[in-house]
Amino acid sequence: MRAFAELLDRLSLTASRNAKLTLVRDYLRATPDPDRGWALAALTGELTFDAAKPAFIRKAVEARMDGQLFAWSYDYVGDLAETVSLVWPARPGANREPALNEVIEALRTASRAEVQRLIEGWLDALPTPRERWALLKLMTGALRVGMTARLAKRAAAEMGGVEAAEVEELWHALHPPYEDLFAWLEGRSERPSADNPARFRPVMLAQALDEAVDFARLDPSDYTAEWKWDGIRVQLAHEGGQRRLYTRTGDDISRAFPDVLEALADEGVVDGELLVVRDGALAPFADLQQRLNRKTVDAKMLETFPAAIRAYDLLHEGDEDLRPLPFAERRRRLEAFLARQPGARLDISPLQPFGTWAELAALRADPPEGDARLAEGVMLKRRDSPYEAGRPKGPWFKWKRDPFTVDAVLMYAQRGHGKRSSFYSDYTFGVWTRDDAGQRALTPVGKAYFGFTDEELKGIDKFVRDNTVERFGPVRSVRAEPHRGLVFEVAFEGLQRSARHKSGVAMRFPRISRIRWDKPPGEADDLEALERLLAQIERR
Amino acid sequence: MIRPQDLLCPRPEGLYCPPGDFYVDPARPVDRAVVTHGHSDHARAGHGAVLATPETLDIMAERYGQGFAAQVQAAPYGEPAERDGVEVTLVPAGHVLGSAQAVVRWKGLTIVVSGDYKRRRDPTCPPFEPVPCDVFISEATFGLPVFRHPDDREEIARLLRSVAQFPERSHIVGAYALGKAQRIIRLLREAGWDRTIHIHGALERLNALYERRGVDLGPLAPATTAKKADFAGAVVIAPPSALQDRWSRRFPDPVGAFASGWMQIRARARQRGVELPLVISDHADWDELTATVDEIRPGELWITHGREEALARWAQLHGITARALALVGYDDEGED
Ligand SMILES: [Zn+2]
Ligand SMILES: [Zn+2]
Numbered sequence: 001m002r003a004f005a006e007l008l009d010r011l012s013l014t015a016s017r018n019a020k021l022t023l024v025r026d027y028l029r030a031t032p033d034p035d036r037g038w039a040l041a042a043l044t045g046e047l048t049f050d051a052a053k054p055a056f057i058r059k060a061v062e063a064r065m066d067g068q069l070f071a072w073s074y075d076y077v078g079d080l081a082e083t084v085s086l087v088w089p090a091r092p093g094a095n096r097e098p099a100l101n102e103v104i105e106a107l108r109t110a111s112r113a114e115v116q117r118l119i120e121g122w123l124d125a126l127p128t129p130r131e132r133w134a135l136l137k138l139m140t141g142a143l144r145v146g147m148t149a150r151l152a153k154r155a156a157a158e159m160g161g162v163e164a165a166e167v168e169e170l171w172h173a174l175h176p177p178y179e180d181l182f183a184w185l186e187g188r189s190e191r192p193s194a195d196n197p198a199r200f201r202p203v204m205l206a207q208a209l210d211e212a213v214d215f216a217r218l219d220p221s222d223y224t225a226e227w228k229w230d231g232i233r234v235q236l237a238h239e240g241g242q243r244r245l246y247t248r249t250g251d252d253i254s255r256a257f258p259d260v261l262e263a264l265a266d267e268g269v270v271d272g273e274l275l276v277v278r279d280g281a282l283a284p285f286a287d288l289q290q291r292l293n294r295k296t297v298d299a300k301m302l303e304t305f306p307a308a309i310r311a312y313d314l315l316h317e318g319d320e321d322l323r324p325l326p327f328a329e330r331r332r333r334l335e336a337f338l339a340r341q342p343g344a345r346l347d348i349s350p351l352q353p354f355g356t357w358a359e360l361a362a363l364r365a366d367p368p369e370g371d372a373r374l375a376e377g378v379m380l381k382r383r384d385s386p387y388e389a390g391r392p393k394g395p396w397f398k399w400k401r402d403p404f405t406v407d408a409v410l411m412y413a414q415r416g417h418g419k420r421s422s423f424y425s426d427y428t429f430g431v432w433t434r435d436d437a438g439q440r441a442l443t444p445v446g447k448a449y450f451g452f453t454d455e456e457l458k459g460i461d462k463f464v465r466d467n468t469v470e471r472f473g474p475v476r477s478v479r480a481e482p483h484r485g486l487v488f489e490v491a492f493e494g495l496q497r498s499a500r501h502k503s504g505v506a507m508r509f510p511r512i513s514r515i516r517w518d519k520p521p522g523e524a525d526d527l528e529a530l531e532r533l534l535a536q537i538e539r540r
Numbered sequence: 541m542i543r544p545q546d547l548l549c550p551r552p553e554g555l556y557c558p559p560g561d562f563y564v565d566p567a568r569p570v571d572r573a574v575v576t577h578g579h580s581d582h583a584r585a586g587h588g589a590v591l592a593t594p595e596t597l598d599i600m601a602e603r604y605g606q607g608f609a610a611q612v613q614a615a616p617y618g619e620p621a622e623r624d625g626v627e628v629t630l631v632p633a634g635h636v637l638g639s640a641q642a643v644v645r646w647k648g649l650t651i652v653v654s655g656d657y658k659r660r661r662d663p664t665c666p667p668f669e670p671v672p673c674d675v676f677i678s679e680a681t682f683g684l685p686v687f688r689h690p691d692d693r694e695e696i697a698r699l700l701r702s703v704a705q706f707p708e709r710s711h712i713v714g715a716y717a718l719g720k721a722q723r724i725i726r727l728l729r730e731a732g733w734d735r736t737i738h739i740h741g742a743l744e745r746l747n748a749l750y751e752r753r754g755v756d757l758g759p760l761a762p763a764t765t766a767k768k769a770d771f772a773g774a775v776v777i778a779p780p781s782a783l784q785d786r787w788s789r790r791f792p793d794p795v796g797a798f799a800s801g802w803m804q805i806r807a808r809a810r811q812r813g814v815e816l817p818l819v820i821s822d823h824a825d826w827d828e829l830t831a832t833v834d835e836i837r838p839g840e841l842w843i844t845h846g847r848e849e850a851l852a853r854w855a856q857l858h859g860i861t862a863r864a865l866a867l868v869g870y871d872d873e874g875e876d
């Protein structure tokens with residue numbers, strides 16, 4: 001456990017990609033089977049344990065120490081797993097430290113009641129906070145150490161001196177703790193076989209477009225454009241008589257979507273977007289959510305939320321691998337291939353012709369009537385790009401629709417957690433409306449705690465302290481009058497009606513996009529502006 | 541019946557002893573001061589008279605120049621001095637070279653002002669000595685149960701493993717100039733690192749002072765002379781502020797390490813951009829604070845600075861009367 005804990009600890013604080021590769025590669029070299037395989041599974045997100053829930057850890061620690069001291073500790077640190085790993089009041093008499101392998105085997109097989117007892121015992125036996133932290137991270141399944149699955153696989157490839165793509169290609173034929181993979185990487189055996197039919201192929205992803213930089217250096221004639229549909233990215237495979245539907249991370253969701261599984265008559269592998277399409281028209285993401293929440297599906301669901309795939313790309317046709325071909329060529333093959341598939345559950349994502357970046361910008365800003373109004377933005381793909389696993393720099397870009405913005409007034413500020421515990425960093429903001437007496441008054445419309453720099457945070461914190469009207473525990477209300485107060489430009493991704501909010505509206509992903517020190521609160525937006533926006537969104 | 545507050549009481553200048561007419565570690569210039577140790581929030585220049593250990597007087601002279609006080613009196617560990625009928629004895633606090641607790645006795649009453657202290661072994665100074673007392677005055681810099689400092693040898697071993705793992709990079713260890721820097725160097729030597737250690741200029745004078753006082757630091761060199769590539773695989777010690785400074789750009793792809801008790805909290809390390817936090821502190825952690833109070837079992841516990849509320853609560857839960865003095869002027873986060 002010590003080596004694994006040290007690895008997680010270093011990864012979580014290391015920014016450089018090369019240094020991360022070195023850390024993981026050296027760990028895999030120095031650690032024996034099966035521990036290193038389990039570690040690799042943890043880093044690639046392949047491990048989840050149902051039996052262990054963080055809430056019980058909190059109970060366990062509160063049963064052992066004063067609640068007030070724990071509360072102060074948690075408030076100071078701001079992260080439950082980290083707090084528990086630090087304060088854990090170990091009972092003496094624990095025998096030896098558990099090995100990583102032992103912990104994982106037990107977590108995979110034990111019942112919930114057993115797991116709780118085991119974890120308490122392990123926490124007692126692990127000698128340092130670092131190791132207890134690693135155990136809790138592992139148990140709750142969220143390592144969050146700034147390591148992508150792709151990078152972890154690359155480190156394994158480096159360890160054996162093979163190409164990262166080779167490991168990627170094999171990956172879905174492998175199972176933790178990957179003894180066959182390491183045997184191959186260390187030259188002790190043949191390459192494991194990846195030839196199982198209808199297997200998952202690693203997905204190609206797009207970079208976010210930086211308007212300020214990219215347009216100046218990209219030639220529009222090198223690129224095609226299409227809508228970025230608001231569903232989930234999937235891969236539909238039909239090979240050797242097998243049919244499979246995968247998410248972009250390779251999770252097999254075939255059982256939940258029997259309706260689209262049958263869409264491919266011919267054998268091949270299609271990359272596309274999973275959507276709900278009713279009477280030929282695209283339904284909002286919330287409808288798809290209804291289907292995604294279930295592992296299996298009944299006839300009623302199939303009828304009410306009919307799923308479909310809008311195809312982007314063709315990776316295989318029959319047993320021919322098309323991925324090395326240029327996108328333009330694959331696209332021609334896709335069009336011909338789809339023309340031969342019957343049924344309404346599979347269609348093609350149409351290309352959007354454009355001449356200049358300005359023309360494309362106009363299209364994106366004002367999509368035509370119909371499905372396009374629900375798109376998240378546009379995708380740009382280089383005509384000559386082969387299909388490469390991962391997120392290569394340059395060939396594909398996503399250019400999301402601009403967020404909505406509104407000017408709102410800061411009303412309440414609350415103390416943050418962790419490194420922000422000494423600052424007022426969580427903000428409730430409002431817009432103007434008329435109160436019962438017909439007076440202009442502010443009504444809260446949302447909360448945000450990010451979108452500003454540390455420097456800006458200090459400035460807002462000072463404003464809060466200097467303009468406090470009232471204090472309620474960790475919350476302060478601040479001056480918010482037409483000529484005195486602070487205006488935020490708030491950006492958000494969507495808006496919906498909400499009975500829980502007094503204002504009647506709720507924002508999706510609100511964040512502070514600008515601090516308007518210059519703007520008098522009296523000139524901030526009215527609730528009416530939000531209501532107009534809501535009507536506009538609902539009409540889409 | 542004399543009350544403890546007749547012997548020592550908080551004033552804006554610091555902790556004051558009315559019968560002896562002196563302050564302990566005053567934050568402002570006063571006529572007569574007892575100084576527990578050389579850190580700048582405890583030892584200030586400009587007092588009329590200063591009583592301190594010979595080592596601390598040496599450190600103050602090095603930092604502020606010979607005329608830092610009008611009059612000085614050296615009190616070696618364990619040798620009582622007298623101030624208008626009040627007896628003051630300095631005993632080791634285990635914090636840094638020369639650091640002391642001030643044991644103040646008067647008419648049968650004993651108060652221990654512990655200054656800053658720790659209970660672990662430190663190769664650069666003698667260990668803390670517990671003294672039975674009526675009132676024990678403690679700091680609480682790390683007075684929360686989240687602060688559990690690990691074994692310093694294991695932290696140094698992690699540093700050396702990283703040096704071996706990244707031979708093309710240099711490792712810069714941020715360490716406070718008084719105490720921490722010299723302790724890190726000694727721990728490196730004990731771990732078998734006998735190569736030259738490169739030193740930021742701001743540490744040179746105190747390093748020399750430690751060596752004069754018998755702490756052998758081994759081969760040191762200024763971190764200025766060599767070419768960039770010569771620092772590959774090197775260990776460099778610098779004040780913490782230098783880690784993010786342009787000064788650090790002279791080293792090849794440096795790994796920023798910071799030796800401090802604050803490094804126990806991951807968000808703190810992340811906030812400072814520290815890649816290799818070394819949890820090494822010259823202050824008592826939570827376990828040391830509570831074990832010390834438990835061992836001494838004073839009639840009352842007074843707490844000077846840090847996380848007073850948590851330590852006070854712990855004491856109350858364990859049947860010890862505790863009180864926060866709310867003294868100003870001590871740096872919670874300063875020269876740990
Ligand atoms: Zn100190
Ligand atoms: Zn101090």
